[in-house]
Amino acid sequence: MLTSRTFLKRTRAGAVMKVVREHYLREDIACGAAACEQCGQQAGEPRLEAQPSGAASSLCPAPHYLLPDTNVLLHQVDILEDPVITNVIVLQTVLQEVRKRSAPVYKRIRDVISNPEKHFYSFTNEHHRETYIEQEQGETSNDRNDKAIRVAAKWYDEHLKKINNEETIQVILLTNDRNNKEKAVEEGLTAYTCEEYIKSLIANPDLVDRLACVSDEGKEIESGRIIFSEHLPLSKLQQGIKSGIYFQGTFRANRDNYLEATVWVHGDAEENKEIIIQGLKYLNRAVHEDLVAVELLAKDQWVAPSSVVLQDEGQNEVDDENEEEKENTLKSSVNKNMLRPSGRVVGIIKRNWRPFCGMLSKSQIKEARRHLFTPADRRIPRIRIETRQASTLEGQRIIVAIDGWPRNSRYPNGHFVKNLGTAGDKETETEVLLLEHDVPHQPFSQAVLSFLPKMPWSITEEDMKFREDLRYLCVCSVDPPGCTDIDDALHCRELENGNLEVGVHIADVSHFIRPGNALDQESAKRGTTVYLCEKRIDMVPELLSSNLCSLRSNVDRFAFSCIWEMNPNAEILKTRFTKSVINSKASLTYAEAQMRIDSASMKDDITTSLRGLNKLAKILKKRRIDNGALTLSSPEVRFHIDSETHDPIDLQTKELKETNSMVEEFMLLANISVAKKIHEEFSEYALLRKHPAPPPSNYDILVKAAKSKVSFNILE
Amino acid sequence: MAGLELLSDEGYRVDGRRAGELRKVRARMGVFAQADGSAYIEQGNTKALAVVYGPHEMRGSRSKALHDRALVNCQYSMATFSTGERKRRPHGDRKSSEMTLHLKQTFEAAILTQLYPRSQIDIYVQILQADGGNYCACVNAATLATIDAGIPMRDYVCASSAGFIEDTPLADLNYVEEAAGGPQVALALLPKSDQIALLEMNSRLHEDHLEQVMEAASKACKDVYAVLDQVVRDHVHEVTTLLGE
Numbered sequence: 001m002l003t004s005r006t007f008l009k010r011t012r013a014g015a016v017m018k019v020v021r022e023h024y025l026r027e028d029i030a031c032g033a034a035a036c037e038q039c040g041q042q043a044g045e046p047r048l049e050a051q052p053s054g055a056a057s058s059l060c061p062a063p064h065y066l067l068p069d070t071n072v073l074l075h076q077v078d079i080l081e082d083p084v085i086t087n088v089i090v091l092q093t094v095l096q097e098v099r100k101r102s103a104p105v106y107k108r109i110r111d112v113i114s115n116p117e118k119h120f121y122s123f124t125n126e127h128h129r130e131t132y133i134e135q136e137q138g139e140t141s142n143d144r145n146d147k148a149i150r151v152a153a154k155w156y157d158e159h160l161k162k163i164n165n166e167e168t169i170q171v172i173l174l175t176n177d178r179n180n181k182e183k184a185v186e187e188g189l190t191a192y193t194c195e196e197y198i199k200s201l202i203a204n205p206d207l208v209d210r211l212a213c214v215s216d217e218g219k220e221i222e223s224g225r226i227i228f229s230e231h232l233p234l235s236k237l238q239q240g241i242k243s244g245i246y247f248q249g250t251f252r253a254n255r256d257n258y259l260e261a262t263v264w265v266h267g268d269a270e271e272n273k274e275i276i277i278q279g280l281k282y283l284n285r286a287v288h289e290d291l292v293a294v295e296l297l298a299k300d301q302w303v304a305p306s307s308v309v310l311q312d313e314g315q316n317e318v319d320d321e322n323e324e325e326k327e328n329t330l331k332s333s334v335n336k337n338m339l340r341p342s343g344r345v346v347g348i349i350k351r352n353w354r355p356f357c358g359m360l361s362k363s364q365i366k367e368a369r370r371h372l373f374t375p376a377d378r379r380i381p382r383i384r385i386e387t388r389q390a391s392t393l394e395g396q397r398i399i400v401a402i403d404g405w406p407r408n409s410r411y412p413n414g415h416f417v418k419n420l421g422t423a424g425d426k427e428t429e430t431e432v433l434l435l436e437h438d439v440p441h442q443p444f445s446q447a448v449l450s451f452l453p454k455m456p457w458s459i460t461e462e463d464m465k466f467r468e469d470l471r472y473l474c475v476c477s478v479d480p481p482g483c484t485d486i487d488d489a490l491h492c493r494e495l496e497n498g499n500l501e502v503g504v505h506i507a508d509v510s511h512f513i514r515p516g517n518a519l520d521q522e523s524a525k526r527g528t529t530v531y532l533c534e535k536r537i538d539m540v541p542e543l544l545s546s547n548l549c550s551l552r553s554n555v556d557r558f559a560f561s562c563i564w565e566m567n568p569n570a571e572i573l574k575t576r577f578t579k580s581v582i583n584s585k586a587s588l589t590y591a592e593a594q595m596r597i598d599s600a601s602m603k604d605d606i607t608t609s610l611r612g613l614n615k616l617a618k619i620l621k622k623r624r625i626d627n628g629a630l631t632l633s634s635p636e637v638r639f640h641i642d643s644e645t646h647d648p649i650d651l652q653t654k655e656l657k658e659t660n661s662m663v664e665e666f667m668l669l670a671n672i673s674v675a676k677k678i679h680e681e682f683s684e685y686a687l688l689r690k691h692p693a694p695p696p697s698n699y700d701i702l703v704k705a706a707k708s709k710v711s712f713n714i715l716e
Numbered sequence: 717m718a719g720l721e722l723l724s725d726e727g728y729r730v731d732g733r734r735a736g737e738l739r740k741v742r743a744r745m746g747v748f749a750q751a752d753g754s755a756y757i758e759q760g761n762t763k764a765l766a767v768v769y770g771p772h773e774m775r776g777s778r779s780k781a782l783h784d785r786a787l788v789n790c791q792y793s794m795a796t797f798s799t800g801e802r803k804r805r806p807h808g809d810r811k812s813s814e815m816t817l818h819l820k821q822t823f824e825a826a827i828l829t830q831l832y833p834r835s836q837i838d839i840y841v842q843i844l845q846a847d848g849g850n851y852c853a854c855v856n857a858a859t860l861a862t863i864d865a866g867i868p869m870r871d872y873v874c875a876s877s878a879g880f881i882e883d884t885p886l887a888d889l890n891y892v893e894e895a896a897g898g899p900q901v902a903l904a905l906l907p908k909s910d911q912i913a914l915l916e917m918n919s920r921l922h923e924d925h926l927e928q929v930m931e932a933a934s935k936a937c938k939d940v941y942a943v944l945d946q947v948v949r950d951h952v953h954e955v956t957t958l959l960g961e
Contacts, residue, residue, distance in 0.1 A: 017801060018800060022739065096721075099721065122726055127728055
């Protein structure tokens with residue numbers, strides 16, 4: 001069946017255009033229920049279980065599928081992600097609206113849908129013949145979508161009744177919209193608000209805490225005192241920014257003083273780059289990293305950056321006198337020269353909220369359900385959450401997400417997301433560190449692992465066709481002790497004409513990771529391997545990083561080789577690059593390599609090779625330093641780990657041996673040669689990176705500190 | 717802002733089709749009495765009208781006549797009301813001239829021109845409503861009109877477009893999908909012999925994917941063929957019953 005959608009659209013130039021689009025309605029869209037015999041199941045397994053095994057609910061003891069509406073999905077995605085919630089029908093209408101309104105939530109719900117254990121099914125109701133509805137005259141698209149959701153729920157209800165089963169499966173519409181719910185009940189549907197349903201889950205009371213408290217009309221009036229001035233709407237902000245009344249910038253809270261923040265104004269303007277905001281009222285509910293609009297205060301109200309350390313410790317909401325007192329202490333010690341442009345936040349352009357790690361500070365009142373949460377990052381304000389399991393959460397590291405910050409509330413409202421574990425625990429604290437620094441550390445997904453080569457892996461004829469066989473060379477690797485991901489190896493030998501042949505061999509990861517596949521994307525997302533005290537978070541799965549792409553000794557490995565012919569003065573005569581197969585003869589540590597070089601008795605191939613490399617490296621290094629190379633020392637540290645408890649007990653900076661600089665020197669040389677080659681071959685696409693001179697403003701803080709401490713002038 | 721999702725994870729396109737499905741095709745032959753042959757076709761919201769005159773003796777400059785075959789003269793035009801914003805010139809702009817040339821090449825390959833030396837065949841097509849795949853609709857309409865005119869052809873010429881979005885070849889693109897700017901292939905095929913009358917591609921497509929896209933396009937062409945063939949048979953049936961009375 002065919003219908004068409006017609007709507008009017010305003011083009012960018014301002015003209016009104018009529019758009020006509022076809023809209024096909026189908027009869028072959030399956031309902032996704034496993035027990036259903038009417039719908040010919042198409043691709044893949046049916047997603048919804050025949051006997052829904054979700055959590056038992058006291059509201060509806062019968063088996064049921066859930067059908068959330070858009071707002072439930074948007075705000076309660078934390079709950080939907082919980083393993084307890086299964087068998088959910090996600091309508092296309094809902095998905096499309098979510099996609100329009102929040103990309104991160106959309107991504108999360110897509111991930112949930114693709115997880116077969118969750119039994120989520122996305123039903124394409126907009127193209128189903130019986131569930132498509134037209135927008136009526138005068139109906140807003142929101143109302144139309146609500147209606148579409150109800151129609152789809154109704155269809156499911158009737159459709160599932162036709163299944164021959166002793167117990168019919170119910171469909172429960174979850175909606176937080178009162179109007180929508182009433183209408184649904186009128187039409188004979190079972191509808192609950194998300195809260196009602198979650199509270200009715202018998203075995204899982206802890207889920208209630210994860211409900212996001214979205215401001216209902218009821219909650220707004222609760223405490224009438226308004227603390228903050230209203231945020232201006234976006235259109236007004238944009239107008240203001242255009243006309244120069246407001247400044248747009250990133251809000252950076254002060255780490256040491258919760259009543260102060262600076263806003264870094266975007267753009268190239270020289271003056272007013274950095275605006276100081278002082279006092280709770282002027283901060284006006286902005287949170288660290290938000291994009292805000294700021295209004296500049298009159299010059300006589302300008303303030304100086306404070307030098308007091310203030311931590312937010314209040315427990316009640318009614319200690320405003322206290323607050324004012326604190327604010328006054330900020331203003332007392334003012335030096336006229338230190339006054340800086342000051343302002344106040346008038347509106348938020350974009351919130352940058354993420355889930356925050358931290359601790360619960362339990363309310364003193366024993367039965368209280370509202371508690372304050374103190375984030376690990378001191379720049380984030382404390383968050384009020386509602387929970388009944390405060391006593392169990394005490395002393396735990398938890399994750400909390402902010403839901404909103406009403407005008408009458410001293411703290412933002414949030415909800416509990418996840419318990420990470422006991423504070424002080426090694427694993428918990430590691431997790432906190434990783435989360436706070438945004439390091440992706442989940443185990444690799446099945447999709448990623450599917451791109452790994454099958455074991456046992458061996459080199460085939462096909463591979464050899466395009467590779468040079470360098471297995472006869474006496475290659476060795478030099479790395480820190482305990483290193484399992486050996487990515488580079490070296491060799492050096494004397495040629496008949498008296499010159500030296502030097503080779504750097506880098507593990508050929510590109511052979512195993514093809515561009516664009518899930519493995520490549522995941523590695524690109526991670527970007528680097530993160531080394532922690534006792535564990536390592538790999539950028540690529542372990543099979544590759546410490547086996548197939550690790551140039552271990554006495555096994556054949558693929559490499560990308562850069563081979564030079566040099567004279568004894570370390571001048572490059574010839575350079576060539578090749579894909580190769582190598583067989584490392586030894587994987588040494590820096591100390592071992594050093595020992596071999598120094599020892600008078602050893603005269604084997606590896607040792608002569610190392611000696612040759614070392615000699616060349618010294619010449620190369622000297623030449624580099626003479627050419628004005630800069631050496632920045634960033635010492636690597638090593639942990640001493642207690643052999644019993646696996647706790648780190650001591651920290652040691654690594655001492656640098658000659659061999660460290662030897663390896664470094666040849667890696668640099670290889671990079672230089674590769675860069676030259678790229679520049680020669682692809683001059684149009686080669687990126688040449690250069691450090692610009694640092695702007696003097698970067699030193700402002702240092703200069704100031706030096707002045708105040710030792711009255712010491714650092715000149716520009 | 718999230719752009720339009722051209723192919724959902726469930727495998728449906730913006731208008732509800734699956735990747736390999738055509739839009740609804742409706743066609744009629746013999747819509748005008750004056751012309752030697754005529755046809756009207758709708759492929760979804762793309763609507764085209766084709767008229768064929770000839771073969772007749774050369775009109776205009778006689779010098780253009782070919783001594784061993786007929787000259788195929790084409791004209792492509794778009795009605796001023798065919799697009800969302802009103803067009804200024806119905807034909808003669810660069811795009812239309814290019815399309816004219818393509819049509820000419822297509823039909824020179826399909827019509828048995830050597831049967832009519834020193835004569836001329838005129839094919840006029842007009843797009844009444846444009847919603848993607850204009851070239852394809854024109855070719856299909858012109859094929860029907862040529863058949864209606866009784867001009868011998870090697871085979872039907874069936875055309876369809878194909879695109880490539882999110883690693884999936886899509887058949888018969890509509891305007892929204894075309895406007896997204898992905899790669900697009902237009903293929904005119906002689907379905908029985910699998911010979912290609914014309915192949916055109918826009919934008920860039922990796923060589924590895926070409927085969928898939930071509931397969932999708934030729935499958936779509938054969939689907940079009942089935943529909944066109946049915947239209948011709950119905951039309952012939954209708955005409956013969958009328959004559960029989």
